[in-house]
Amino acid sequence: xxxxxxxxxxxxxxxxxxxxxxxxxxxxxxxxxxxxxxxxxxxxxxxxxxxxxxxxxxxxxxxxxxxxxxxxxxxxxxxxxxxxxxxxxxxxxxxxxxxxxxxxxxxxxxxxxxxxxxxxxxxxxxxxxxxxxxxxxxxxxxxxxxxxxxxxxxxxxxxxxxxxxxxxxxxxxxxx
Amino acid sequence: xxxxxxxxxxxxxxxxxxxxxxxxxxxxxxxxxxxxxxxxxxxxxxxxxxxxxxxxxxxxxxxxxxxxxxxxxxxxxxxxxxxxxxxxxxxxxxxxxxxxxxxxxxxxxxxxxxxxxxxxxxxxxxxxxxxxxxxxxxxxxxxxxxxxxxxxxxxxxxxxxxxxxxxxxxxxxxxxxxxxxxxxxxxxxxxxxxxxxxxxxxxxxxxxxxxxxxxxxxxxxxxxxxxxxxxxxxxxxxxxxxxxxxxxxxxxxxxxxxxxxxxxxxxxxxxxxxxxxxxxxxxxxxxxxxxxxxxxxxxxxxxxxxxxxxxxxxxxxxxxxxxxxxxxxxxxxxxxxxxxxxxxxxxxxxxxxxxxxxxxxxxxxxxxxxxxxxxxxxxxxxxxxxxxxxxxxxxxxxxxxxxxxxxxxxxxxxxxxxxxxxxxxxxxxxxxxxxxxxxxxxxxxxxxxxxxxxxxxxxxxx
Numbered sequence: 025x026x027x028x029x030x031x032x033x034x035x036x037x038x039x040x041x042x043x044x045x046x047x048x049x050x051x052x053x054x055x056x057x058x059x060x061x062x063x064x065x066x067x068x069x070x071x072x073x074x075x076x077x078x079x080x081x082x083x084x085x086x087x088x089x090x091x092x093x094x095x096x097x098x099x100x101x102x103x104x105x106x107x108x109x110x111x112x113x114x115x116x117x118x119x120x121x122x123x124x125x126x127x128x129x130x131x132x133x134x135x136x137x138x139x140x141x142x143x144x145x146x147x148x149x150x151x152x153x154x155x156x157x158x159x160x161x162x163x164x165x166x167x168x169x170x171x172x173x174x175x176x177x178x179x180x181x182x183x184x185x186x187x188x189x190x191x192x193x194x195x196x197x198x199x200x
Numbered sequence: 201x202x203x204x205x206x207x208x209x210x211x212x213x214x215x216x217x218x219x220x221x222x223x224x225x226x227x228x229x230x231x232x233x234x235x236x237x238x239x240x241x242x243x244x245x246x247x248x249x250x251x252x253x254x255x256x257x258x259x260x261x262x263x264x265x266x267x268x269x270x271x272x273x274x275x276x277x278x279x280x281x282x283x284x285x286x287x288x289x290x291x292x293x294x295x296x297x298x299x300x301x302x303x304x305x306x307x308x309x310x311x312x313x314x315x316x317x318x319x320x321x322x323x324x325x326x327x328x329x330x331x332x333x334x335x336x337x338x339x340x341x342x343x344x345x346x347x348x349x350x351x352x353x354x355x356x357x358x359x360x361x362x363x364x365x366x367x368x369x370x371x372x373x374x375x376x377x378x379x380x381x382x383x384x385x386x387x388x389x390x391x392x393x394x395x396x397x398x399x400x401x402x403x404x405x406x407x408x409x410x411x412x413x414x415x416x417x418x419x420x421x422x423x424x425x426x427x428x429x430x431x432x433x434x435x436x437x438x439x440x441x442x443x444x445x446x447x448x449x450x451x452x453x454x455x456x457x458x459x460x461x462x463x464x465x466x467x468x469x470x471x472x473x474x475x476x477x478x479x480x481x482x483x484x485x486x487x488x489x490x491x492x493x494x495x496x497x498x499x500x501x502x503x504x505x506x507x508x509x510x511x512x513x514x515x516x517x518x519x520x521x522x523x524x525x526x527x528x529x530x531x532x533x534x535x536x537x538x539x540x541x542x543x544x545x546x547x548x549x550x551x552x553x554x555x556x557x558x559x560x561x562x563x564x565x566x567x568x569x570x571x572x573x574x575x576x577x578x579x580x581x582x583x584x585x586x587x588x589x590x591x592x593x594x595x596x597x598x599x600x601x602x603x604x605x606x607x608x609x610x611x612x613x614x615x616x617x618x619x620x621x622x623x624x625x626x627x628x629x630x631x632x633x634x635x636x637x638x639x640x641x642x643x644x645x646x647x648x649x650x651x652x653x654x655x656x657x658x659x660x661x662x
Contacts (some may be wrong), residue, residue, distance in 0.1 A: 039650075059413040062218060063390070063647040069420045077424045083432075101344060101353040111358045123362035123443055127369040130432050134373045138380065141425045142410060145418045151411035161384065161414055163218035163646075165286045 029170065029199045031057065032192035033156045034184045036165040039065045044187035045167070046071040053183055054177060060160035079144070080135055086136025087129045094128035095121060129181040156197050167191070207445060214492035218646045226389050227636045227644075228488055233635050236288055236487060244627040251621020254614045255330060263333050265614040268466035271607045272597045276615040277327045278447075279589040282326035283472070284622060285367065285444055286465075286585060289437055290473025291317025292374055296433035297379070299426070305501055307644040308493045308507070312484060313477045314378040315637070319629040320476070321371045321623035328363075339532050343382060359446040366443040370436055377429045384643040387412035417432070441469040448592065455535035458523070464516035471509035471555070472585035480630065482571060484639060493640050496569050503568040506581065512560030512587075517556065531601075538594045543608060547587050548595070554584020574600040 036042040042065065049056060056072060060067075069076075102108065103116030113120075142148070160166040169182055177185075179196075187195045233241075258265050268275055273639045291313040298306035332338040342364045344354045356362050386409035393402035412418075445465035449455035478499065485494040524536035539548045558580050562568040567577075594609050596628070633639070 058417070060414045061416070061419060062222075062414065063384075063643045064419040064423050065416075072416050075418050076418055077421045078422055078486055079424050080428055083428050083585050087432075098356045102356055106353070108352055108354055110355060113357070115432045120357040123359075123439070123446075124356055124365045126435075127362075127365040127440060130436050131369045131372060134376055134429060137425060137428060138376050141421055145421055147410040147418075149407040149410055149413065152406060153411045153413040155391070155394075155413075155452065161388045161391045161412075162222045 025094060028139040030162075030172065031156065031197045031199075032169045032186065033127070033195045034167040034186035034199050035157060035159070035193040035195070036167065036190060037163075037192050038190075039068075039165060041190035042165045042167070043067055043071050045186075045191065048108070048189045049167075049169075049185060054169060054182065054185065055139060055173050056062070057173070060156060060166040060168070062163055062165075063159050065165070071194035079141060082140045083133045085156065088112030089136070090129040091125055092131030093132070094125040154199055157195070205503050205604070211308065211495070211497070212493060213495055216492060216649055218649055221642050221646050221649055222388050222392070223643050224490070225640050226392055228634070229389055229636060229638060230392065230398075230401075230506045234487075237631060237635060241628065241631050244624050244631060246624070247620050248624025248628055249295075251617050251619075251624050254617025255326070255621055258330055258614050258618065259333070259335065263331060265612060267611070267612045268420070269300070269607055271600045271605045272594060272609040274597065275595050275609045276611050276619060277331045277589075279586065279593055280619050280622065281324050281327035282465075282589045282593075283582075283586050284320045284327075286469035286472045286589075287476045287582070288317040288320035288370075288374075288473065289325065289441060289466075289469035290477045291315070291379070292370075292433050292437040293470055293473065294376060294477070296430040296437060299430040300434060304648055306497055307493075307648060308490075309481060309502075310640045310644075311378075311381060311478065311480055311637075312634075312639050314381070315630065315633045316477060316480055317374050317473075318371065318378060319633075320628050321367065321374070322629075323626050325367060326622060327618070327624075330404075346496065357448045359443065362443045363447055363551060366440045370440045373429070373433055373436055377426075377433060380425060381641055381644075382637060383409050383412050383505075384414060384422075384480055384645065385638040385641065387414065387576065389638065390644055392662060412429060423443060430431055438466055441465045453596050454529070455539070455592065456530040457532075458520065460516060460519060464513065464520075466511035467516065468555075468585060468588060470624050471513055471559075472582055473504060473507070474505050475578040475585070477583035478502055478506075478574055479582070482575050482578070484634060488634070490640065493645065496571075499571070499574055500565075500569050503574060506559050506577075507562045507568075509659045510581070512556060514556035517552065534599070535596055538599050539591060542595065542599070544595045544598070548591050551584050551587035551591050554580050555588060559586070 025075075034045075036045060039061070042059070043063075046056065046059065046068070049172075050071075059068060059072065061068070069075075097120045099116045107115040109115070154178065156168045157166045167186070171179065174182065183194050235517040264275065266275070268277075291310075294306045294313045295310040298310075329335055329338055332341065339345060342354065342361065344356075346350075386405045386615065390402050390405035390409055393399075393405060411616055442465065445461035449458060452459060459608040461623055481494055482499070485491055521540070524532045527533075539545070558577055561573070567573045587627075599606050
């Protein structure tokens, strides 16, 4: 961790107030570090201009990997490595390979996407997150504003801006 | 803008706030378990221990300790396997298919139903593994692993091998889906533990939550993961029982060799799965006082699904009988004549009564909104679904092509013991889940609780 980080933390009780507040705060040229919510708030990604997640692309690519690996495995094992005549059919015929191909497609897509999610979101079991306010998982929406990034505004200006935008509480929080 | 419909009943009653949701669900994890929990746990573990003895004896002695014989090579083992896999279907149907259809009533019940799925699939998997006799070699037989026979690979033309892939994929994806849902809720328990000063609990639940923080970007990614997992699980849940049915349908045994099996098995699986969800949730809601979250309305909706799937199963039974006659195939005709009037007719008529007639009682609103009637019928449905698999498997096998091979099947104490083992395991696992994990998806319920509280505010202002 680099130098000390100082944040102004605004607590919002209601998601509709929060969404309007985000608009107002960003309209004043303040950059928001992040907003922590107990449940997904619809419309917050537009309000914060968060780009759409590319996880669906990752899922598709992992799924295609699963499809290819499954087909290659089955065709190689039963068609080339040890060909067997089963029911008088071709060594490597496609129809009986469909179920396993489907299952491995789904398996790799699901595991790959979830793995990517953990990596992209930097989530790991041994990591203790920076907690701006413990109520952010319980019932409050917590907005964090990084003081270093918003050096154009004073602490008091930010405090009163948060208050005007509907925050029910404004605190300061520093991390080492 | 939130709109509260006056036509639909409220999903969460009691004017709960977001904070109440955290409190009502988390306190079961935080408080010491009740005496009732310990008593239930003791019984489950005792049953599991007895069953485990039977399982070990089977592995020591061999599959001969079961009641199987030369003619009836599959009986209770595969019956129980299909029954448990079927039960597992409701969980993924609720969490995946109902998510895609935007059915919000799933939110209170999906967590427990998915837990049930995972435990039921584990129970199911014990039977084919036990049936292999030599577990340690089983992995070479069912997975394409390099081996010293050549390598002689597993046969990908066999539906039994498809089943291995279907069940293991289903288990893994369901587990991942369930766990993803649990992550934000583990973080709730962690943060409450920090406030309460419970350091060890905070550490454990932080590890379980992967350090969840709930930032806007993380939530967006999280929702897109949930949606795609639902999209992947939807064909998966339909494929699993389809492939299970192919274990039978691709054979040439009269009574098994039918194209109707895949949809018929899937409907039956959902039917029995919802019945088991009801059995478990009716107890859970009572013991944990969750009546405001799992309301009569939820129970009624599940009962409606039971009417639909029960009727599909009923039509499938009648279609099978009709086709057995209409096809003009003697063997098929005899197989069904034997089911209806042969020595195992009692099991056929038990199945018909439990699965076709009993769910029709739910057409009466008074019955489908009654807790006692629902509880009793949910158990009857699962007895009926067990008999369905028994009828399909045993009555088709016990009258072989050559009358000199005709036999009957009766279970030994090891057949019964293994079935008891899975029950013991299932309830032990469910009790542990109910104690240590939040039984209702708090994050999802919180997102719909506002509609209920808006109504409350309006009431107050009038």
